[in-house]
Amino acid sequence: MKLASIHFYPVKSTSGHDVGEAEVQPWGLAGDRRYIVLDEHGVILTAREIPRLLMCLPELDGETLTLTGPHAAPLRVTPTSTRSVIDMRNTPVELTDCGDDAAAWLTALIDRPARLAWLDDPTRRPVDPAYGRPDDRVSLADAYPLLLTSTASLAQLNDWIAETAVERSEELPEPLPMSRFRPNVVVDGADAAFAEDGWKRIRIGDVEFRVVKSCDRCVLTTVDTRTYTKGKEPIRTLAKHRRWDGKVWFGRNLIPEAPGRIAQGDPVAVL
Incomplete structure (x- = not known):
């Protein structure tokens, strides 16, 4: 058998990228699902309910994220110092807010209030202990790296x-x-x-x-x-x-x- 293709998704529930090679980190592929879209109350928004999120194509250049989409000019994301805790599948996870410009860009895309948040420290979120070891970690993917x-x-x-x-x-x-x-x-x-x-x-x-x-x-x-x-x-x-x-x-x-x-x-x- 061989590895046919590799894919990563910088922002959870938006479009992803096909790449020829990737770095495997303990919590997932480098750059995969380190950002997430939330509503104004900190509740996770996904393309399950809002398919227009898939119109967003996030581009990573090193550690810099740029949002591209059909509705507005590309936006370079600048995380702030504001942090909050969200519920991620019954696990509290601390995230960093990515500012009002990113919020306005996403709100215009999906036509409802939205904010972008960043998991600056991917060691924060443990894997479900029913299937993982105590030191296993995961980014903002649904459950596993x-x-x-x-x-x-x-x-x-x-x-x-x-x-x-x-x-x-x-x-x-x-x-x-x-x-x-x-x-x-x-x-x-x-x-x-x-x-x-x-x-x-x-x-x-x-x-x-x-x-x-x-x-x-x-x-x-x-x-x-x-x-x-x-x-x-x-x-x-x-x-x-x-x-x-x-x-x-x-x-x-x-x-x-x-x-x-x-x-x-x-x-x-x-x-």
Whole structure:
């Protein structure tokens, strides 16, 4: 197997980037999900409820973040000294506010009050102790440092989606792109679809990871990133083929054993 592609998302729930190589840090890929959008009360805003957030393309130049979008000129973000604590999946996390200019830029994009906040210290947030060790940390990703998917599993899912359409006498849909699932690393060459369900440890290049949990999927996967509208897939078909514990599943969560670098084309080995 090999590493087919690498992806990171500087601002949670906005557009991401495909890169040829990346630094793996204890809490995730360098630059991945260190910023987050909040409402005026400090509640997290995501593209699950506000698909227009995906129109924001954050650009990182070293430590400097610039927001680009269709509604306004690019904005260079300047964090302030103001801090607040938000609830991140039942864990309090202290964040740094990114100022009124960023707030106005995002508010204009999504047409509701919004502010940008930065996780200046990524060692603050622990991983769920049910699946991680006491010293495991995660950025502002939903729960774990990295998400892995496989091309074999996506191909099978797209076949199932086509079968569902035929059964319902619907127009045959275009295959879903992997971007719907917002992975960090995509593996090619698995010997079977969903082979990753059984993986416990893997090595990508020289970096080892624990494979700690399957990823339950939400309505964000149904948002078409070209039109920013929601459909029924892939949730409808995942519910038919990949439903257990009251959720639907696609992808696996990873925790790195140590920092390192990975690159597109690196060999992937199950340990």
